[in-house]
Amino acid sequence: MALRTNRATDLLGCDLPILLAGMGGVARSELVAAVTAAGGFGFLGMVREPTALIEREVEALRALGYGNFGVNIIPAATDCALLQRQVETLIELHVPVVALFWDIDTSVVARFRDAGIAVVYQVGSVDEAIAAERAGADMLIAQGVEAGGHVRGTRPLHELLPATVAAVSIPVLASGGLATGGDLLTSLALGAEGIVLGTALMATEEAFAHDDHKRRLLAAHASDTVLTDTFHINWPPGAPVRVLKSEVTAGQRGGSHADQRIVIGEEDGRPIFLFSTDSPLRSMTGDFGAMALYAGTGVGRIRDIVPAGARMRTIMADAEQFLAATEVTEAPSSASAVCYAGEMSGDYMGTLDGDEATSALGEIEGELLHVLGGVLGESKAARLDTPAFASDGYELAAWTLTLRDIAGPRERGRTNPQAGDPASLIRKLGDIAPRLPDGRPRDTLIALRQVLEERSASQLVRSLQLSLTS
Structure with a gap:
C-alpha cells in the first residue's frame, strides 16, 4: 500500500507524510532543507524571532531551491507589535504555509487565508480542533500530552487523535512522543x-x-521527561512544557516565580534567564543543564545523532517492513478455509458478493482497530511519561492499514477505538474468510487470524509465567 500520498501531502506538496515541527530556535533553514530533501515537509521555528531572521532563513531555503516549507509563529507568546511585523513579513514573502499554536487567533488566521497562505493549527483538544477548523485552518496537528516542548492538551495521543479525526473534516496530523516507523503506521x-x-x-x-x-x-x-510549569519566562501563564528532568525541575535552583531574574547564559548579547523557555542552541553559551531541555516521551527510542534524511529513511523503511509482513501471496497452509468449515453453520457457507465482501472487510478493519485501541490503552494505563504508542501495537496497526487498503475508502474516524476482544475478532475472521472468493482479501483474513491466534497464545504464556513467579 502507498504510504506517501494523501490530502496532507497533496496540500503541502511533499512526498512523505513526515513533518518537522517548527521548534523555536532549533528548526532553522539547514534542518528544514534536510527534511525537504528527504521528501518531507519542514516548518521554520520563528517564535518571537525578529523579522530580519525570518527573511534570512526563508531566503536561505529559496536559495537552495526549496519552495515548499512553512513557518511557525505563536501569537499568544509574541508581543503584539512584533506579531504584527511577523505577519506582514510572512505575507510579503509569500510563504506558502504557516503553522500556529496555542490560543486560536481568528484574526491572524483570516489575514493569512486572505493572502492565500495555508494555515496549519496545532491543537490539544477536540473543542480547540473544531474552533480552529471554523476559524479557517486548512489542516490540524493533534498534539498528545507526550509531546516535548510546550504542551497544550492533557490527553494521550491514542485518545486525542481519533477523537479529533472524528470531529473535523480537514486533514489531521499526529504529534507527541513519536519516533519510529511503527509510530507512523499507528498514527x-x-x-x-x-x-x-x-x-x-x-x-x-x-x-x-x-x-x-x-x-x-x-x-x-521516556521516564526521564517531566511535564512542568517551571520554565515560564517569555510565555503566557499556564503553559506547561515537557523537558528532561534536572536540578531545576526538582526545585534545587529555587522558586521559579521569584521576582529576581538570574542570568544563566547568553546569545548574541541577549541574556538567558533561569526559568525562561529558551532551550540550548548552537548560538548560546552558559549553564545548559539549567535551561529548558525539551524532549518528548519518544526520546528513549532515539540512540544516535544522524543526518535528518537518514532518520526519515529509517522511519519509512521500518514502516514498510511492518507492512511487507502483512502482504500474503497465498494463505498459510495451516489455516485453510477447510479448517473453518466445522465452526460454521449453513448460513455462513454462502459466498459474499462484492458489496457484501467490502462491507465485511470494513467491519473487520473496525474491530481490529478496537483491538489496537485496547493494546494502546493498556500500555498507557495511568502513566503519561511513556511513548505515545506501545511497540506491541505496531503489527496490529500494519494489519489495520492493509485491510483498509483492501476494503477501499469509507468513512473513517466516527468512533474512537476502544478496547476490543481479540477472541471475538478471531471467531469473526473464521466466519468470514471462507465466504470470500480466492484472492488477496481471503488470504489476508486467514493470515490475520493466524497472527491473532499466535499473539493470544503468547499472551497466555506470559500471563501464566507471571502467575507462577508471583
Whole structure:
C-alpha cells in the first residue's frame, strides 16, 4: 500500500507524510532543507524571532531551491507589535504555509487565508480542533500530552487523535512522543494523514540545538521527561512544557516565580534567564543543564545523532517492513478455509458478493482497530511519561492499514477505538474468510487470524509465567 500520498501531502506538496515541527530556535533553514530533501515537509521555528531572521532563513531555503516549507509563529507568546511585523513579513514573502499554536487567533488566521497562505493549527483538544477548523485552518496537528516542548492538551495521543479525526473534516496530523516507523503506521491507523516530529529530528546533525542538548537526549528515556510549569519566562501563564528532568525541575535552583531574574547564559548579547523557555542552541553559551531541555516521551527510542534524511529513511523503511509482513501471496497452509468449515453453520457457507465482501472487510478493519485501541490503552494505563504508542501495537496497526487498503475508502474516524476482544475478532475472521472468493482479501483474513491466534497464545504464556513467579 502507498504510504506517501494523501490530502496532507497533496496540500503541502511533499512526498512523505513526515513533518518537522517548527521548534523555536532549533528548526532553522539547514534542518528544514534536510527534511525537504528527504521528501518531507519542514516548518521554520520563528517564535518571537525578529523579522530580519525570518527573511534570512526563508531566503536561505529559496536559495537552495526549496519552495515548499512553512513557518511557525505563536501569537499568544509574541508581543503584539512584533506579531504584527511577523505577519506582514510572512505575507510579503509569500510563504506558502504557516503553522500556529496555542490560543486560536481568528484574526491572524483570516489575514493569512486572505493572502492565500495555508494555515496549519496545532491543537490539544477536540473543542480547540473544531474552533480552529471554523476559524479557517486548512489542516490540524493533534498534539498528545507526550509531546516535548510546550504542551497544550492533557490527553494521550491514542485518545486525542481519533477523537479529533472524528470531529473535523480537514486533514489531521499526529504529534507527541513519536519516533519510529511503527509510530507512523499507528498514527495512520488511528486516522492521521501524517506525523510531526520534534525530538526525533532535534537529535540530528542539522538541528540548531546545542550539542549538549543533543547528547542529553541520547542518554534519556521516556521516564526521564517531566511535564512542568517551571520554565515560564517569555510565555503566557499556564503553559506547561515537557523537558528532561534536572536540578531545576526538582526545585534545587529555587522558586521559579521569584521576582529576581538570574542570568544563566547568553546569545548574541541577549541574556538567558533561569526559568525562561529558551532551550540550548548552537548560538548560546552558559549553564545548559539549567535551561529548558525539551524532549518528548519518544526520546528513549532515539540512540544516535544522524543526518535528518537518514532518520526519515529509517522511519519509512521500518514502516514498510511492518507492512511487507502483512502482504500474503497465498494463505498459510495451516489455516485453510477447510479448517473453518466445522465452526460454521449453513448460513455462513454462502459466498459474499462484492458489496457484501467490502462491507465485511470494513467491519473487520473496525474491530481490529478496537483491538489496537485496547493494546494502546493498556500500555498507557495511568502513566503519561511513556511513548505515545506501545511497540506491541505496531503489527496490529500494519494489519489495520492493509485491510483498509483492501476494503477501499469509507468513512473513517466516527468512533474512537476502544478496547476490543481479540477472541471475538478471531471467531469473526473464521466466519468470514471462507465466504470470500480466492484472492488477496481471503488470504489476508486467514493470515490475520493466524497472527491473532499466535499473539493470544503468547499472551497466555506470559500471563501464566507471571502467575507462577508471583
